[in-house]
Amino acid sequence: METKPKCLTDNAAADRILIVDDDPVNRKILGKLFSTFYTVIEAEDGQAGMEQILRADNRLCAILLDVMMPKMNGIEVLRRLKDLELLEKIPVFLITADRSADVVKEAYELGVMDVISKPVVSYIVVKRVRAIIELFEARKHLSIVVENQSIALLEQAEKIIQLNQGMIEALATAIEFRNEESGGHVQRISEITRLILENTVFGEGMEKKDIDNIALASVMHDVGKITIPDAVLTKPGALTAKEYAIMQSHTTKGVAILESIPQLRDSEIYGYACDIARHHHERWDGRGYPDRLAGDAISPWAQVVSLADVYDALNCRRVYKPPFPRAKVLEMISTGQCGVFNPLLLDSFFSVEDMLFELYQDLPEAQCS
Secondary structure: OOOOOHHHOOOOOOOEEEEEOOOHHHHHHHHHHHOOOOEEEEEOOHHHHHHHHHOOOOOEEEEEEOOOOOOOOHHHHHHHHHHOOOOOOOOEEEEEOOOOHHHHHHHHHHOOOEEEEOOOOHHHHHHHHHHHHHHHHHHHHHHHHHHHHHHHHHHHHHHHHHHHHHHHHHHHHHHHHHOOOOOOHHHHHHHHHHHHHHHOHHHOOOOHHHHHHHHHHHOOOOHHHHHOOHHHHOOOOOOOHHHHHHHHOHHHHHHHHHHOOHHHHOOOOHHHHHHHHHHOOOOOOOOOOOOOOOHHHOOHHHHHHHHHHHHHHHHEOEOOEOOOOHHHHHHHHHOOEOEOOOHHHHHHHHHOHHHHHHHHOOOOOOOEO
C-alpha cells in the first residue's frame, strides 16, 4: 500500500526535478535544460516515477511528466498524486505530444499546473517551469511563516488564559482563607463539579469545553463573601436573623463584583460564574435564596456546585463545626438535612461518591473526618 512520503511534513530545501518519460532522448534534452538550476533525476515509466516520488524526502521542486508510457501512464500518475494530496505541494507539468481535448481536460481537472507540447521550445519551457517553482516555494515559505505566527499567537493566548485562570483562583483562595476555611476548598469544589459532570448522567450532553468552563467558574461561587464583615463571616456560633441576612447577601454581591470586572465579561466563564455565584444556595424545593428558585429553574451548574459546596463543608472543619464522619455526611445529604437536591443529581452524586471521597484522603486529620 502506498503511503505519503515524509516530504509532507519536512521543511528541507526542494532542489530536484523529476523527469518521467519512457524516451531516453527526451529525458536527456529536458535534463540538460534544467541541470543548470536543479538536480535532475529520471524515471523511465510512471511506476518508476512513483517510486522516486515516494522516496524523494521533500527534495522535489517539480515533476515533468509524459503521458504515453508503459506500466503506468501520465494520467494514472496524476491520479495517484491527487489521492496522496501531493499535487498541492509539488507542481506537476505534463509534457506530451498528445494534445487531445480529453487528456488535457482531465489533466487540468486533476490539478496539473501546465500542459506543454512536444517538441518543447527550450526557453519557453524553462521560463514557465521555473516561474511556477518559484511561486510554489514562495507559497511554502509564506505557509511556514503563517504557521509559526499562528503557533506563537496560540502560545500567547494560552499564557493569557493561564494568567487569567491563576488570578481567578488566587482571588477565590484569598476569600477562602479570609473565611478561615480549610485550604483547597475552591479547588475541591471545582474538581467535584468536574467529576460529577464528566462521569454521571447529570452531565450528559455537555461538551468538555463547557464542563471546563463550569469547573473554573465554580471557584468564584463565594466571591461575594469578600464584602461580608469579619464578625459575621468568622463567627463561631449561630448567626442571628440579621447576621444571616447579611451572610445571604454574598450571593447577590458576588454577581455585582463579577459584573464590575470588564475583562471577565469577555470570558466564556462569565455567564456560568454569575449564575453560580447567585444561585448556588437555591434549593430544589424552592426554599433557598436569594430568588427562591425551584426545580429545573435552577441551572444544572448551579445545582451541582451547590451539592459540591455542601459535601465539602460537611467533610471539612469550619469555624462553627468539626468535620463529620463520612457515613454521617452521606446520611445528612440523603435525608435532606443540608438542603433539598434534584433526585437525579443525588443519584449521580452517590454513583461517584467513592471517587469524590478520594479528594479528602491526603488532608490533615484536623481538617477532615
